[in-house]
Structures are given as structure tokens and as C-alpha cells.
Amino acid sequence: MAVTSQQIAELAGVSRGTVDRALHNRGRVNPEVAARIHKIAAELGYKPNIIGQALVRTQRGFKLGAILQSAETPTMQIVAEGVRQAAAELHSSGVELELREIPSLDAPKLLEEIDDLVENGARGLAIAPNNAPELAARIDDLSEKGVPVVTLNSDVPASRRLCFIGMDNYRAGQTAAYLMRQSLPAGGKVFPLAGHLNNTAHNNRLNGFFDALRAGHADDIELLPFQPCFDREDFAYEITQHVLEGNPSLAGIYVASNGQQGACRAIAEAGKAGTIRVIAYDLNAPNMQLLRDGSLTYAIDQEAFEQGYRPPHILYEYLLYQKTPVKPLLYTDILIRTKYNSELPKPLRAAP
Amino acid sequence: MAVTSQQIAELAGVSRGTVDRALHNRGRVNPEVAARIHKIAAELGYKPNIIGQALVRTQRGFKLGAILQSAETPTMQIVAEGVRQAAAELHSSGVELELREIPSLDAPKLLEEIDDLVENGARGLAIAPNNAPELAARIDDLSEKGVPVVTLNSDVPASRRLCFIGMDNYRAGQTAAYLMRQSLPAGGKVFPLAGHLNNTAHNNRLNGFFDALRAGHADDIELLPFQPCFDREDFAYEITQHVLEGNPSLAGIYVASNGQQGACRAIAEAGKAGTIRVIAYDLNAPNMQLLRDGSLTYAIDQEAFEQGYRPPHILYEYLLYQKTPVKPLLYTDILIRTKYNSELPKPLRAAP
DNA sequence: TTGAAAGCGATACCAC
């Protein structure tokens, strides 16, 4: 059996209460005694029993908040599942985790929800932002007030957020370039389809893609100028149609945003499904269908569930044990999906 | 706050002890009273507080055992880390988890360790077997005696193991075929390098590979007859050298076992590094080097950490709550690694 | 500054 605070108390010749205050630096304890206690604890390698701690904590719980923008998207729905699982797990520790889902881009609404959650007593926030100019300042405010914020899926780098968890889009772009390069050993024309011009994630994906192609000495790959489709399938369809007409020998399309369905439709109608390499993002129902029928060559996936699941736990540990995340940027894995390794896997996770 | 057994006791007009026995069907309780208690519990949606349960359990702990064969391999070392993490987590629940590592193939040693652990009081076993004829019978014996066994990494399908967690090698082979097919749009000669002829995992990888190539109508890909290298790099080197001499136009090599280093060396010496596609298994230090320098095109990885981490938790829940795994075959993810998405990721996992 | 004691929720044991 592991070391208990009781044992330390006996060795130090004090009571458990004193040990507790000393080890948690709660003050009201003689410095000399505190030093002795710390020394004994260190020697014995004392680790507080988390179950004992958790049990006490069920008495007075506290609140956490989670806000997801673009909540209607398939990927964000997986993120939401992660949040809900975390909520269920933390519930037995007395934590009340409230999830707010905001459809599409709505910066004012986001700021509103932040205020509302904090007023309602949330002591930490997990936020999946998506384009919100004033957000950085608000996050700094909260941090100042002692309300930690974890960003997920999309970061706000210029803020004092506790940490970010999500994809490294630059590396994801590099990975896509590698796949494209390997898929086109003889080279050919490649068309990059972008999302919004000011979307950081999409831009990083494009930059990684361009840089890795350059680094790979893919001189025989001719990059057409990229075009934005504003995340809309109909625009993507139209653009792709046009590009195909102008470039009958097109060999590959890289879709850095939404739009893969429109692009694939245009390709199919041109009778080139399976011939032109298409690389796009995220594993969800429509993309799985495209992978199965051969329209989509590769889908690059992120660990969406994890992105929702971890932040509440990170906040919990930060608020309770002042435990700071190991790194400010917690990058999730870059997963390459084909029709053969793309069942939507129920995350393998130990029960709470 | 959630419903407690105390509340049920008060509503039923009995004591907590009675409620506990009734809800767990431990007997020694008036059937009518038991029915009343069950009814109230159901109405209130009572869920025992897992923290309370866990705390009680710290009193009398129990033992679990884990045995890993081929423990010296890089992949199995990652599995071992998973086991150790699980051990650390379960430790605070009073579980003592003993890990035995067996180098290379040593069937008698495996059976010996099983007996030893059980004699020492292990109430459940996690085993990574690797070729051991009498194992199935032994697992059935244990299961009979009430000692559940979870197989990991490599299965013993013809046994009464509680479940298996590991890779679906057939699907992994299919995935490899897809990658090879996409990488060789113009077709060409492909050489499959096998491991031991009687290794089920390797055979499944080969079968999946062959089947998916056939299904992909890859008629322009000419498969050379496969050859076993017995997991030895020197044999792989020699074989590859020979194949290269006989087939100057070789386009790809599929390594279903160990041997990728020997194969890559032979390719490099023939001045064809980066030209010939090489697909092999597992992400470890040597393979990462090969990916970086372009010798290895793709590495297909499995969730090795997870394979070690989960079985102890599965055994714990089975022994304590009779909770059976959702499926007998828990397949881990099939991960495609390139030089751009292959940092050995510390598994993202919530702290205990 | 310190200690004693209560309590978190579930379980096991021992009386009755």
C-alpha cells in the first residue's frame, strides 16, 4: 500500500490536518514543521491518493464551461461527443460542465456565451473558436481574473490561453504534399483548393503543402494557382469544373478546407473519378463515402474526440492541483485515412 | 448531486447495508424488501458513485499479471510502457500489477510465467503471446478457474480469452496494398517480403495485401513470389539484393515482417533509394530514420501503447463489476506514417 | 499555529 498522509503525520509527530496544510502550502503552519513535513513526504515519495481527494471533492463541486463554434459541422460534433464524455466522467467528481454549441461563425455570440458562463460561475473555459477578432483580449481578461481558458481545434496564439489542443495544420499540409507526391511519381498538374482567405488553419495547411512540395524537389509537379471556395460545396464544384476544362491533364486536387464533395462531383461528371488524386480533410460520413467509392484518395483526419475530451480534464487539474499542461501546444495526431483504415473508431478509452 | 445509497435506504425505510446487499444481489435480504429497493433505485436512476467504490477497494487490493513475449522488440517496449502506465493508475485502486518480459520466442517460459503469476495470486492475466502451441489449452484452464485472460498484440483465437486487443492484420495488409497501388499508378513489379511462414500475423498481412491488390484491379502490378526472411535483417538484405539483380525494374517492396532495414540497405546500395517504394510495419526509432531519409515510403503503425494500457483496465472492470468488453476483438487503429506525421507521440491521455 | 473530529459514498463485518 502506498504512503498516506497519516503515516507522514505520525513520522512528523503532527496531525493529518497539519500535514495537509503544509503540503498544500495553505499557510497557518509553523515553517519549521512545514519543512520537516515536506522533507519526509519527499523521502517517502508521497503521492496524495487521488481517490481520497476526489471523494472529498464531491462535496462542493464547481463549474466549467465549453463553447464550440461551427458546432453544426460533422467534425465539431465529434468534438462535442468528447466534451460530453468528459462531462460524464467529471460529474462524479462534482464538476458541472456546461456545453454551449454555436452554429457557424458568430463572433458576438461567442463573446456573449463566454460572459454568460463566467457569470454563471464557470471557473474555467474550453473554447473552440473560429475567427473572432476580440477573443484574444477577452481570453487575457479571463486569465487575469483567474479563469483559465483552453483553446481547441483552432488556436488563438496571441492570447494567454492555458494551452491549445488540436492539429498542427502546417504539418498536416506537409503530410498531404507527401501523399500527393508519392501518388504522382510522374508528376502532373495539381490544383489547390482553399477555404477562406483569412482562415489561419487553411492557410497553414496550404503553406505546409507548398513548402513540402518544394522541399521534395517535386519539380515535375506543376502547381496551379490556388483558389478559395469559401467552404462552400457549390463554389467548389463550379471552380473545379472550370479548372478541369482549362486543364484536361489535371492530375491532382488538394482541398485544404471544405469543398471536397463539390470537387469530387465535378470530377465524377467529367468521367475522371479515381483517375485524379484528391486529398482532403477530416473523416466523417460524407468523406467515408467518397473514400469508399474511390473519389477521394486520402482523407487527413485529426483526433476530434480527443480535442473535446481533454480540455475539461486539463482545466480540472489546473484548477485543483495547479497542474499546468506539459506543453502549451498539444498537437493531436495526423491520421491518414483510406477506404481500408477508416471505420469511425469508437475511441478506445478506459472507463472512468 | 447524484442519488446516494443513503437516500435509497431512507426512502425504503431500511439501512444502507441492506440496500447494498439488495442492489448487488448478495442475498440475505427479504425478497419483498429487495424488490422495493430495486424499484426505488430504478426510479431515482441510482448509479453507484465510482469514487466511493474505489475508495473502499483500496482496503483489500488484488493482483494482476502481464506477460509480454518478444519483449526486446521496440514495439513491445512501447506496449510495456502502456502496461506500466496502467499499473501506476490502478495502483491507487489497490491493484498490484506485475509485468513479466520474456525475450524472443520462448513458449515454455511463457507457460512457466503464467503458472508462477497465478500461484502468486494474480486474479487475471494480460498476455502478448507469440507462437505458443499449448497456450490455448492453458488459457481455457485459467478461464475455467475464474482467471480471465486478455490477449494483446497477437491473438489466440481458438481459446476462451476474455478478449483480444491489437491490430487487424488483414486490414493492415489491405491498407498497405492501397498505398502501394496509389504510389504506382503506372504499375510495375512488386516484391512481397514475408517473415516466418507460420506466423499468423504476417500471413494475414500478406493475404490482405494480395486480396486488396486483386480487388483494386491492379492488373498492371506484377507480384513476384513472396519469400520469407525469418524476421532477420541479414536475410532480408541478401534476398532483396538477389531480387534486385533479377528484376532491375523493381518498383516496390512490401515488408510484412521485420527485415525493412536489410531491404532498404540493399536498395540503397543498388542506388535506388527513394525510387523504389517500400512499405513496412511499425513506427520505431530505426523506421523513423528510414522514413526521414526517404528509404521507407510508408510505415504502417499500430497503437502499441494502447495495447499495453487497456488490458489491465479491462481485467479490473471484469473482475470487479463483471463488465465484459463490448467486443471480443478490439482492433486498434491502423496508422499510416510518413516522415511528416511520425513523431513518436506521447499518448495523449488524461492523468489518472 | 495546531489537533481532533466530521464527513464524502460504498462496502464488509459482526452482532442481533
Added chain:
DNA sequence: GTGGTATCGCTTTCAA
């Protein structure tokens, strides 16, 4: 059959 009580490890009053 049943109820009371001690217990797990820790935190938190409340007195002293």
C-alpha cells in the same frame, strides 16, 4: 434477514 459501525484517504471546519 437486518442494522449498526468501522473503514478507505483526504480535506475542512471548529476549537483550543
